[in-house]
Amino acid sequence: MKRVTMLTVIGLIWATGSLASDVMRMAVTTSFHNSGLAEVLLPELRKDLDLEVQLLVVGTGQALKLGEAGDVDAILVHSKTAEEAFVESGYGTHRRQIMYNDFVFIGPSTDPAGLSDMETAVQSLQNIAEAEATFVSRGDDSGTHKKELSLWEDANLDPGSFDRWYNAVGAGMGAALNTASAMDAYILSDRASWLNFGNKGDLALLFSGDPVLFNQYAFLPVNPARHDHVKADLTDKLEDWLTSDRAKELIDSHTIDGETLFVFNAQPAD
């Protein structure tokens, strides 16, 4: 009897399996994943295309590396210069815009650097540097991190010269927000990650709306000429779906606490 029970349990443990007939892998950024949009889109993909998309949630830097190595079939990231370089070097076939959201500045509700009175993102950063207010940076070569660095550059400031108030944590959006919450610090975040974040503590959204904080997401299929195992037919199907009206409907209507996160802006393919 004991033997039978054990064998049944062992059998159950190993009886797992995937059900969709087509499977592909895509690297996406932590910002995208934290928005919860994947939970909306993936089941629809299964239904509409019988396609299972396995998501690897990593920073933009690692996503691009995965694409270069051919370990994924496509990537969805938000760092235009890096994306263009990716296509330029022949790792990706092309870049297709899908949607955008925006970055926001989060910080302690007391706002010691006075961000809520500022007009531009650059001014906000200058205030933070002057006040030497505690700041948490992604520090992980992600799209968000690259955006942050470009803003510091626009403000004529060099993060390399900052004192201990500037903390580069080398982590994903959620983890960085955790740290900022614990330290009561300022941080640049994408709106979706912030809205979906479960540990806000004493932090609040202090600045947003500057057009320079506009954050474009693009889909890049990995080049099958470089890696012939890449599932080009599936990436084509996925791209068509992501730029279709169906996707537009799902993306534009996805909200957290009543706020829309993304704006669909894919153009028809030419």
Place this chain on the structure above:
Amino acid sequence: MVELWDGLAQAFWLVVTADSELVEIALRSLQVTLTALLVACLIAMPLAALLAVSRFRLRRVVIATLNALMGLPPVVVGLIVYVILSRSGPLGVLALLFTPTAMIIAQVIIVVPLIASIAHQSLRDLWQEYHDLLISMNVTQTQKMQTLLWDARRALLTATLAGFGRAIGEVGAIMIVGGNIDNATRVLTTAIALETGKGEFALALALGFVLIALTLLVNLCIHWLGKTEREGRW
């Protein structure tokens, strides 16, 4: 403190309602760990037995190396396996990266030195006891190993449980080689890391309590199986 209670409550709720996601990742945790454990034992125990009964010049060096490998940082093992299994790596054609198989491979590498070292200690002690007798009986090398492995099975069970504990709690290596893909390579430990990163502490704790309970359960089961096979014989 509130989070601990929240975590416990959530854990209870998830288990009682047999939450489908929880069941899926818990089963996958067991699947990966138990498979890795089985493969690791099949490699480590005969190896330990061979080392116990053999006499060759480099024996001490091999044993010292095995002991040292116990201290191998798991995340580094994960990284090396990743680089090897990546499509751009030497074994890329096997398409194993980001699959449960890759996770099993990484865990086997991490756990074999542990099991082999512990097993070797006990087998060596037993060999000191049996040495004169078995040599006098003209037993073959294989028979020596078989006899030691069978008679030391209690101690080998301890080695196995040590390996299980190490494997089920592993997160760094399997995160790297598995990619923590939802519905494909996510297990309890990587899910905990994920939820913690999202600031969802209560859920992360809940998963943690489930992991602890699962580990204890498996340990108890293995003990139970072991004892009732041979009552009072050990």
Place this chain on the structure above:
Amino acid sequence: MTLDGRGVCVIIGPNGSGKTSFLRLLHGTARLHSGSILWSCSTEEARRRQSFVFQHPVMLRRSVLENLLYPMLIRGFRGKAAQAQAEAWAERTGLQDTLQRPASVLSGGEQQKLAIARALVTKPDVVFLDEPCASLDGRATREIETILTEIKAQGTGLVLSTHDMGQARRLAETAVFLLRGRVHETGNAAAFFNRPKTKAAQAFLNGDIVE
């Protein structure tokens, strides 16, 4: 020197004279640095047809029955025949009531009897015994000597070492006297005990300390 493969040959000598080493050399578990040991058959076959009983019995961590089955198991004999053989020997050595018990819980005397039974279960032609009764009391010693006499009567050769002179006189047919690692004297037991040829042997038999 030549030893007869039948009968009882007793190796005696003071402590440290090399009795254990001598037995091991004959059995083949100690390495020869010079000289050779020849059997009337090939050395390989000779190894298969002998057994060794240690001064302190080495028990396998198994039951009494499994200990008895082990030598047959490693030669590929299993099943009912092997079981019957094991039980027969347990009977002859008075261990039939302990078959299912772990060998480790037996008394010293019982363990040694088990070791002897185990050594005999493969029907060897020669059994080497290294001071088999050294750690046993009078009664256990008596029981073992009875068993040894019986098997000798059935044709199994015995080569045993002992420091018990009484035992040596009771059992020996051939005697080998060792002193300081050399064979000092050897010959028919009766002749040796009554009229030893060397002074050292005489002194030893008198109970004087001989180094």
